[in-house]
Amino acid sequence: MVELDPRFPKENALRDGNPVNLSRRGFLMASAGAAAGAFVLGVGLPVGSARAAAETGDMAPGTRVPAFLEIRPDNSVHFQSPFAEGGQGVFTAMAQIVGEELDADPEAFIVEIAPAGHDYMVMPGGRRITGGSSSVRTSYDTMRRLGALARQMLLQAAATRLNVQIGELTTEPGHVVHAASGRSLAYGELASAAMNLPVPDPASVKLKDPSQFKWIGKPLDRIDVYEKSTGKAVYAIDCKVDGMLHAAVQHAPRLGLDVGKIRNEDQIRAMKGVHSVHRLPGAVAVVAQRWWVAKRGAEALQVDWSEPADAKSNPRYMPADFSTAAFSDRLAGDNGPGKDAENVGDTENALKNAKTTVSATYRTQLVHHAQLEPASTLARFNDDGSLEVWMPNQAPEQFRADIAKRAGLDPAKVMVHSPLLGGFFGRHFLYDSANPYPQAIALAKAVGKPVKLIWSREEEFLRDTMRPMAAVHFRGGLDADGMPVALEAVSVCEGPSESINGHKDDKLDPAAVEGLTGKAYAIPNHRIAQNYVKNPAVLGYWRSVGNSMNDFLYETFLDELADKGGKDPYELRLHLLKGNQRLTNLLKAAGDLSGGWKRGPFTAADGTRRARGVGMASPFGSQTAAIAEVSISNGKVVVHDVWQAIDPGSIVNPAIIEAQVRSATALGLSEVLLEEAVYENGEPVARNYDLYPILPPDRMAQVHVRIVESGAKMGGIGEPGLPAVPPAVANAVSTLTGKRVRRMPLSRYTFES
Amino acid sequence: MELSINSQTYQVEAEGDTPLLWVIRDELGLTGTKFGCGLAQCGACSVMVDGAVARSCVTPVESVVGKNITTIEAVENDPVGKNVVAAWVKHQVPQCGYCQSGQVMAAMALLKQNPHPTEDEIGAAMVNLCRCGTYNAIGAAVRDLAGHGENI
Numbered sequence: 001m002v003e004l005d006p007r008f009p010k011e012n013a014l015r016d017g018n019p020v021n022l023s024r025r026g027f028l029m030a031s032a033g034a035a036a037g038a039f040v041l042g043v044g045l046p047v048g049s050a051r052a053a054a055e056t057g058d059m060a061p062g063t064r065v066p067a068f069l070e071i072r073p074d075n076s077v078h079f080q081s082p083f084a085e086g087g088q089g090v091f092t093a094m095a096q097i098v099g100e101e102l103d104a105d106p107e108a109f110i111v112e113i114a115p116a117g118h119d120y121m122v123m124p125g126g127r128r129i130t131g132g133s134s135s136v137r138t139s140y141d142t143m144r145r146l147g148a149l150a151r152q153m154l155l156q157a158a159a160t161r162l163n164v165q166i167g168e169l170t171t172e173p174g175h176v177v178h179a180a181s182g183r184s185l186a187y188g189e190l191a192s193a194a195m196n197l198p199v200p201d202p203a204s205v206k207l208k209d210p211s212q213f214k215w216i217g218k219p220l221d222r223i224d225v226y227e228k229s230t231g232k233a234v235y236a237i238d239c240k241v242d243g244m245l246h247a248a249v250q251h252a253p254r255l256g257l258d259v260g261k262i263r264n265e266d267q268i269r270a271m272k273g274v275h276s277v278h279r280l281p282g283a284v285a286v287v288a289q290r291w292w293v294a295k296r297g298a299e300a301l302q303v304d305w306s307e308p309a310d311a312k313s314n315p316r317y318m319p320a321d322f323s324t325a326a327f328s329d330r331l332a333g334d335n336g337p338g339k340d341a342e343n344v345g346d347t348e349n350a351l352k353n354a355k356t357t358v359s360a361t362y363r364t365q366l367v368h369h370a371q372l373e374p375a376s377t378l379a380r381f382n383d384d385g386s387l388e389v390w391m392p393n394q395a396p397e398q399f400r401a402d403i404a405k406r407a408g409l410d411p412a413k414v415m416v417h418s419p420l421l422g423g424f425f426g427r428h429f430l431y432d433s434a435n436p437y438p439q440a441i442a443l444a445k446a447v448g449k450p451v452k453l454i455w456s457r458e459e460e461f462l463r464d465t466m467r468p469m470a471a472v473h474f475r476g477g478l479d480a481d482g483m484p485v486a487l488e489a490v491s492v493c494e495g496p497s498e499s500i501n502g503h504k505d506d507k508l509d510p511a512a513v514e515g516l517t518g519k520a521y522a523i524p525n526h527r528i529a530q531n532y533v534k535n536p537a538v539l540g541y542w543r544s545v546g547n548s549m550n551d552f553l554y555e556t557f558l559d560e561l562a563d564k565g566g567k568d569p570y571e572l573r574l575h576l577l578k579g580n581q582r583l584t585n586l587l588k589a590a591g592d593l594s595g596g597w598k599r600g601p602f603t604a605a606d607g608t609r610r611a612r613g614v615g616m617a618s619p620f621g622s623q624t625a626a627i628a629e630v631s632i633s634n635g636k637v638v639v640h641d642v643w644q645a646i647d648p649g650s651i652v653n654p655a656i657i658e659a660q661v662r663s664a665t666a667l668g669l670s671e672v673l674l675e676e677a678v679y680e681n682g683e684p685v686a687r688n689y690d691l692y693p694i695l696p697p698d699r700m701a702q703v704h705v706r707i708v709e710s711g712a713k714m715g716g717i718g719e720p721g722l723p724a725v726p727p728a729v730a731n732a733v734s735t736l737t738g739k740r741v742r743r744m745p746l747s748r749y750t751f752e753s
Numbered sequence: 754m755e756l757s758i759n760s761q762t763y764q765v766e767a768e769g770d771t772p773l774l775w776v777i778r779d780e781l782g783l784t785g786t787k788f789g790c791g792l793a794q795c796g797a798c799s800v801m802v803d804g805a806v807a808r809s810c811v812t813p814v815e816s817v818v819g820k821n822i823t824t825i826e827a828v829e830n831d832p833v834g835k836n837v838v839a840a841w842v843k844h845q846v847p848q849c850g851y852c853q854s855g856q857v858m859a860a861m862a863l864l865k866q867n868p869h870p871t872e873d874e875i876g877a878a879m880v881n882l883c884r885c886g887t888y889n890a891i892g893a894a895v896r897d898l899a900g901h902g903e904n905i
Contacts, residue, residue: 667886697881
């Protein structure tokens, strides 16, 4: 399990929070001043001043009510979310959580992402990212308390206004009520006075008993669906400012190459609408009046890319002979022992004494994020020396710090705007070579005007970070009854965190092995290890990270063991989970949802031969079990239905959970059926969706979701629905075809119909 | 060149082979229509041209002079479009939302031509990609609009 690990550096230490009288009026006036020369996109608070207030760091993050909430005279509640919205529903979840304790209908909320700043670093350790399926579960208590603090301030303002004791007042949604006199005041009438009050001591407010919840736990509609259904939602790629120019780039085909001669530079510069041509590290950019002109110019550039003087000095230099096929074979041929991630019992001895043993090598592939919105950045230097950037990002403080460093500016002079994300799935973390903002900033500086740089799909795929690939050597031992008594998995790979932050010889990357580790099955002897082999490709976090591949590997090998021991895979799992009530219930819930476990093969009503497979996973604090039903048509796998049960402990919005499980299931299907980033001669074979297919509508399964709310500690939602799906599909295919599936994607195999 | 977009006339300066998408987005500032691939693979750029869905990222602007172009910005000016949006909200279709302008336009074009499409006709028309995997919800919304009386 990758929790919020060291990959996310913490920018500010948590500081003591004391009540502070922040003048709401002053706050707004400062906003107006900051906004006067700025083009502000979207609605809500002008972000410059919100940040200015947030910088002071004299209160605990998540407690300075006016930094988060503005209630306008029309009673709309404007909320600055610490977390980015990219389809996972966090803006709605925040409105539900804050609204619950504020006693304001979540429908009255208008939410946007907060700027970089101390107040918004509400995650444990005083940081924030949008990732790790951690937004709601790490901020739930803080955000409830924030809502309660705001309600308390409104009550106090009403008590003063009505000249009554605060204890005589109650609230109804959006109103403070004085029952004794029958008087009522809307929040919008009270807000300006309330926000001028000192924020009470966070420990002084009492949170609701969950039995009294009006909105938490309910399947509320998401608050941004209408805007997203009518083209009104604004993404980074849509942002514009006065006087901006457009830019496109041509990247070096391999990372680490330098720009040599540009053979037709004069010709490109002379193209109608072209402003200028720029040499950047590992790329050449064309700036133009319109993006299409810039893109055509960038594509037409004839650049001689030169080998660097010292390739070895660049840890991410891509050699000209890299091929994923050969590299996968190399991983599979490496039998090093690796470093222990888990070591329980005596696996070696248990394997020696086992009645039967099974050995097999499984493999996974590189995959792309392939979010539909290509990466872009709009950069503008302002007259006061400040720098504003608009870009998709999952970590505003980290990006701001990096931009300040690169631009040689005080972080206070850097404003990061974080519009809605057109999909992210791990794409928009701080990756050294995979984000366009260094280029956009350099171009804006060079041309003295704002520049919006958009990476074409081809440039996006060329510089995307990818989910790691691995070969995993499994050994399993069965006793005389066919029950697993030992399991060893050694993953030969580079993990995403060590790819981004650098490998340390004395450490393994937990993100490389999560999903092999943390399994709940009672196999008394097991050893999970990582054998680090550096991958020349640039790796990153991909929805459900290590679990996205490792649960496939483990759960399909578990089926291989079940077959060897003559056990039904569903019954074997139940047996191995004996005494684990939570997971037993969960697996049975998936079984019930599917109408009762039936493995097949069987003949369906339409005459097709079908089978079902099962997989389980424990990702990001939640638990999942999935069952998939497949058939084969024209040699291809058809996934008809997926039944998935998820236990996230406790919940905020079941409709969002269901939507996220469907979404993660789709990505899991895409990965197991279709996706593989192939490199030959150091270059990706596919640079668009034509050669890198992602799940189209006609390959989607009907997904059925059951939420099991066990009451355990709250887990994540955005990612956990993915990892159990690929093994459920692969196991069903093995049952149906009799052919053992040991690698993804299934499009590599030809099956008999 | 003169273009008719959402019942308004626009003078545009772009070269004739410029894709309609970039004229709409950059020159006219109508950014509801999205860029996804530039290769007619994903459908995020879908608009309607004379009532038929078109992928504007590969549609030269000179080829649509004199035709009626409808973009997502005008979706609610059309009764069918309005129904599509209502169904999208009812079925809570969008997630990140980036592909949904194109999905809504594809559904609108389908339903304007064929108010009661069969399952196969829906499958043939609704082919745009969605990386969030909202396909179940898209299917439910379109079937609902087609009068299949099916809810998920």
